[in-house]
Amino acid sequence: MKIKCEDIGDSGLTSSFLKDVDWLNELISDLKTKDFSFSKPMNLTLTATRSGGNIFIRGKIKTTVILSCARCLESFEYPVNTDMNLTFVPASERPLQVEDTPAELEFYEGDTIDLSKDMRDQILLAIPLKPLCKDSCKGLCPQCGVNLNMESCNCHRVTFHSKFEILRGLVK
Ligand SMILES: [Zn+2]
Ligand SMILES: [Zn+2]
Structure with a gap:
């Protein structure tokens, strides 16, 4: 799921990605605590704009995951609708000290930005820590x-x- 910086013109770039369930489950296969899986493809629509070397991504993620209820342990489908707001800065501008690095910045090398990991993190954030199949479970x-x-x-x-x-x- 990559964006080429040169494709981002003066008026920005609007793009969409559709990823199938197998691809998504592969993306989370190396997570240590993986207590969910994908049941529907993911749709990501985004706009990318740039200012000098900095690239701003605003995207909307839509998919469905299978969680297990924290109370009754039954599996259930949970729709994920979440936003992605990222700022990418060229890796050459990364501060030498890790502690000087603002947490909200991402870095890219060369002329390509790979959004897969950021998209995964965003989905993880959208999943409740204690999922319930229904409030009245x-x-x-x-x-x-x-x-x-x-x-x-x-x-x-x-x-x-x-x-x-x-x-x-x-x-x-
Ligand atoms: Zn009983
Ligand atoms: Zn339940």
Whole structure:
């Protein structure tokens, strides 16, 4: 997913990329904590403008990932719609000290910008840390482990009742 700097004219460059599921899953295959996968192709539309050697990218990312719910552990599809705003500076202008480097700057070498990694990072940021299949997800029963969205169990009622009985016993 590359942009050639020479293609960015005075009025900028508008471009779009469509990446299939296999390509996307390959892109995240080296992530250490990979707890999602792609289920739909990704569409990226962007405009690139330049000022001297600096290149500004504004893009919109659209895709769908499969996450597992933090409460009930079921897989579910999660639509990702996120923006990408990047500023690329020629690598020759990179400060010598890493700590002097502004975090929001990206660097490019030669006349090509590769957006794959930045796009991946942007998608990672758009994925919730504790994904829920739905806000009202009831999760798993901590005692018998059934998925309380699909079936009910008697564990809670039994516990509640016995506590209630004990309390009633105390009051008497
Ligand atoms: Zn759930
Ligand atoms: Zn239960």
